Amino acid sequence: MENxxxxxxxxxxxxxxxxxxxxxxxxxxxxTSSSSDKTRDFLIQRIDNSYEKMLSILNNGDxxxxxxxxxxxxxxxxxxxxxxxxxxxxxxIGLEEQLDDGYSWKKYGQKDILGATYPRGYYxxxxxxxxxxxxxxxxxxxxxxxxxIEITYVGGHTCSHVSCSNPPPTLPQNCIFPDTIMxxxxxxxxxxxxxxxxxxxxxxxxLMSNYGGNHIVHSSESQxxxxxxxxxxxxxxxxxxxxxxxxxxxxxxxxxxxxxxxGSGFFP
DNA sequence: AGGATTTGACCCGG
DNA sequence: CCGGGTCAAATCCT
Numbered sequence: 001m002e003n004x005x006x007x008x009x010x011x012x013x014x015x016x017x018x019x020x021x022x023x024x025x026x027x028x029x030x031x032t033s034s035s036s037d038k039t040r041d042f043l044i045q046r047i048d049n050s051y052e053k054m055l056s057i058l059n060n061g062d063x064x065x066x067x068x069x070x071x072x073x074x075x076x077x078x079x080x081x082x083x084x085x086x087x088x089x090x091x092x093i094g095l096e097e098q099l100d101d102g103y104s105w106k107k108y109g110q111k112d113i114l115g116a117t118y119p120r121g122y123y124x125x126x127x128x129x130x131x132x133x134x135x136x137x138x139x140x141x142x143x144x145x146x147x148x149i150e151i152t153y154v155g156g157h158t159c160s161h162v163s164c165s166n167p168p169p170t171l172p173q174n175c176i177f178p179d180t181i182m183x184x185x186x187x188x189x190x191x192x193x194x195x196x197x198x199x200x201x202x203x204x205x206x207l208m209s210n211y212g213g214n215h216i217v218h219s220s221e222s223q224x225x226x227x228x229x230x231x232x233x234x235x236x237x238x239x240x241x242x243x244x245x246x247x248x249x250x251x252x253x254x255x256x257x258x259x260x261x262x263g264s265g266f267f268p
Numbered sequence: 269a270g271g272a273t274t275t276g277a278c279c280c281g282g
Numbered sequence: 283c284c285g286g287g288t289c290a291a292a293t294c295c296t
Contacts, residue, residue, distance in 0.1 A: 108287095108288070108289075108290095109287070109288060109289080111285090111286070111287075111288095113285085113286075114284090114285065114286085120286085120287095122286095122287070122288075124288095136287095138287090
């Protein structure tokens with residue numbers, strides 16, 4: 001599995017590089033009086049995210065070789081180190097963007113979980129087959145707070161960083177969250193959402209598209225919306241024309257033609 | 269037509 | 283035996 005190791009190392013290096021870039025941005029931001037707290041807060045979140053990815057890669061490295069599927073591979077995964085993130089859904093931001101973690105995922109299953117109100121979605125890295133990447137994630141809407149999505153990452157990515165097929169070695173300096181982006185309306189709306197817990201994971205569409213290159217995620221993340229179907233109560237924003245959903249709506253501005261709600265078969 | 273998603277069945281650990 | 287995780291055929295979407 002030499003390739004796997006190399007990819008993993010590359011992944012780690014990319015993550016470190018990005019973390020460093022983010023730290024530098026934060027330093028600049030701290031030295032710039034015009035920089036807002038929002039900017040700094042966002043940068044901190046991103047750095048934290050980067051660290052989590054690095055830890056995940058390091059933790060899983062030993063298991064990866066062993067986990068390679070043979071003919072006798074179990075359908076049920078052995079316990080692997082997993083990290084869980086909570087994503088607070090925010091009005092005015094596309095769901096897809098909010099759940100975008102920079103990787104390309106393919107949904108391979110969904111299941112009702114005992115005691116949970118909402119079904120759990122199972123995703124694996126889209127490049128799992130090509131590159132032997134074993135990363136998977138479970139996505140489930142929180143019972144307690146329907147506006148929170150819990151994402152459990154299992155196994156580190158061994159495919160090339162972020163875009164897997166199109167890895168950006170480093171991010172250009174001016175690509176990372178300039179204040180002009182941070183302070184725009186999107187973030188304003190976004191930050192105005194009550195969120196006290198610091199471990200919530202906040203992302204922005206504009207920024208995420210900068211994260212790791214162009215249009216990384218053609219993933220099925222939009223299908224997560226299927227998990228929201230059972231809830232009759234969620235409604236974000238106001239005067240929002242429903243985009244194919246009866247009771248779940250975000251601000252319309254964030255949805256472009258690439259993102260359609262109302263997956264097939266879920267709304268009879 | 270080919271890729272993505274859905275969904276019921278299957279597998280296995282606890 | 284139960285329930286979570288995965289498979290794979292059917293279906294949908296582009």
